[in-house]
Amino acid sequence: MFSVSELEVGGLPALTFEVAAGRILAVSGPSGAGKTRLLRALADLDPAPGRVAWDGVERTGMPAPQWRRRVGLLPAEPRYWERSVRGHFPAGASGLEAGFRELGLDPGRLDDDPARLSTGERSRVALLRLLARRPRVLLLDEPTANLDQDSAARVVRLLTGYVEGRPAAAVWVSHRPEEIQLADRALRLPAGELTEAPGRAAP
Amino acid sequence: MISLTATDLLLCFLAVGALAAAAWAARLGISGQLLWLAVRASAQLLLLGLVLRFVIGSTSLPIVALMAVVMLLVAAREARRRQQRPLAGRSGYVVSAAAMFLSSFLCAAFALVVVLGPDPWWTPRFAIPLLGMLLGNTMNGVALSAERLTGSVVSSRDIIEQRLALGETRETAISGLVRESARAGLIPIFNAMAAAGIVSLPGMMTGQILAGAPVGEAVRYQVMILLLIAAGTGFGVLASVRITARRLFDDRHRLRLDRLTG
Numbered sequence: 001m002f003s004v005s006e007l008e009v010g011g012l013p014a015l016t017f018e019v020a021a022g023r024i025l026a027v028s029g030p031s032g033a034g035k036t037r038l039l040r041a042l043a044d045l046d047p048a049p050g051r052v053a054w055d056g057v058e059r060t061g062m063p064a065p066q067w068r069r070r071v072g073l074l075p076a077e078p079r080y081w082e083r084s085v086r087g088h089f090p091a092g093a094s095g096l097e098a099g100f101r102e103l104g105l106d107p108g109r110l111d112d113d114p115a116r117l118s119t120g121e122r123s124r125v126a127l128l129r130l131l132a133r134r135p136r137v138l139l140l141d142e143p144t145a146n147l148d149q150d151s152a153a154r155v156v157r158l159l160t161g162y163v164e165g166r167p168a169a170a171v172w173v174s175h176r177p178e179e180i181q182l183a184d185r186a187l188r189l190p191a192g193e194l195t196e197a198p199g200r201a202a203p
Numbered sequence: 204m205i206s207l208t209a210t211d212l213l214l215c216f217l218a219v220g221a222l223a224a225a226a227w228a229a230r231l232g233i234s235g236q237l238l239w240l241a242v243r244a245s246a247q248l249l250l251l252g253l254v255l256r257f258v259i260g261s262t263s264l265p266i267v268a269l270m271a272v273v274m275l276l277v278a279a280r281e282a283r284r285r286q287q288r289p290l291a292g293r294s295g296y297v298v299s300a301a302a303m304f305l306s307s308f309l310c311a312a313f314a315l316v317v318v319l320g321p322d323p324w325w326t327p328r329f330a331i332p333l334l335g336m337l338l339g340n341t342m343n344g345v346a347l348s349a350e351r352l353t354g355s356v357v358s359s360r361d362i363i364e365q366r367l368a369l370g371e372t373r374e375t376a377i378s379g380l381v382r383e384s385a386r387a388g389l390i391p392i393f394n395a396m397a398a399a400g401i402v403s404l405p406g407m408m409t410g411q412i413l414a415g416a417p418v419g420e421a422v423r424y425q426v427m428i429l430l431l432i433a434a435g436t437g438f439g440v441l442a443s444v445r446i447t448a449r450r451l452f453d454d455r456h457r458l459r460l461d462r463l464t465g
Contacts (some may be wrong), residue, residue: 065371
């Protein structure tokens with residue numbers, strides 16, 4: 001269970017919500033509403049007063065790098081810093097080629113210079129490099145924003161499969177109605193109102 | 204030894220004056236500044252001469268120590284002034300001062316106690332010029348490397364934060380930039396060592412020879428100074444990039460660019 005209570009993210013009302021493992025919370029709202037700021041606070045990249053905990057353990061209860069390996073953030077505009085695409089994956093990570101194929105990427109790109117990836121490839125590879133670290137909570141900042149329909153559908157399939165299989169809790173920022181439909185609940189910013197969404201797992 | 208008189212120095216001003224006239228004719232817009240700096244540099248050196256005559260003539264440890272501390276503080280201020288976005292508040296100042304204190308003072312003490320061995324070891328005629336040369340060069344290295352580090356952290360902010368977001372520690376996330384910045388700070392002294400005696404005649408040695416010292420002595424002193432400067436600058440740069448890098452993050456491994464000015 002990923003639980004957040006009385007979290008104060010600059011300019012927003014104090015937020016309280018829970019996301020169980022295997023479930024998705026959709027976050028939506030106009031630009032500048034604080035969606036990215038919320039994700040950064042949850043990843044402990046910005047200071048924000050309040051409680052954020054995974055399985056009863058507060059974020060301050062462990063060193064920040066350890067927290068971020070459990071609560072992984074997918075940035076909206078992924079960057080690359082190593083010489084090869086492969087360099088961004090943990091040494092000895094298995095199933096990289098399979099993951100690439102699942103997202104419609106050529107596994108040969110693993111040994112490419114990341115500068116040669118297209119915008120769409122950059123965002124898909126960033127998702128794979130995050131999932132390779134096996135986080136228990138996913139903080140997703142518009143994971144399909146730069147993708148065509150086919151790639152977006154592949155990303156959604158991979159993500160929902162991971163959330164159910166790991167199982168992991170996901171906080172999913174999105175503007176697409178079909179993605180918000182996947183969630184059990186939806187958080188609307190900047191008001192911070194929480195609504196029950198149809199939810200794929202609800203009876 | 205040929206003594207230099209005030210008239211001799213004024214003659215040297217003619218050279219700068221000619222340059223100022225040429226710059227004025229070419230509309231470079233720097234003539235005023237050039238003349239002012241020539242006057243200012245000369246005044247600073249003459250004033251330093253007065254202070255040195257007093258300090259070098261003294262046999263009081265507190266006076267030598269006071270002079271050393273003043274030199275350190277001036278160098279720290281200058282190192283901070285040369286950075287576009289230094290650490291805000293007092294810490295920018297303290298980081299440079301600490302780095303230069305560690306390196307320059309230790310190197311100077313080593314040279315005085317182990318190498319030269321005057322009695323007492325802090326004899327101002329040796330201690331003050333040594334420390335001055337070490338501080339001046341270390342200051343360059345410290346300023347260059349800190350400028351490089353803060354500049355590249357600002358421009359690589361997204362990359363650093365995405366590395367942190369994947370669970371890397373602050374040390375790993377910034378390690379490449381720390382290495383680059385340390386190298387940048389060492390470039391001038393590397394160049395100086397490579398060019399020493401081939402492309403350039405080092406200023407200290409030239410000065411000694413002109414003032415009538417035996418060439419062999421002058422050369423050996425220059426070798427000593429060059430090696431000490433390399434060591435002092437190196438340790439100063441390493442200390443300054445380490446401490447600066449550490450100050451750029453908080454205990455939760457968050458990048459804190461709000462700790463930079465501007």
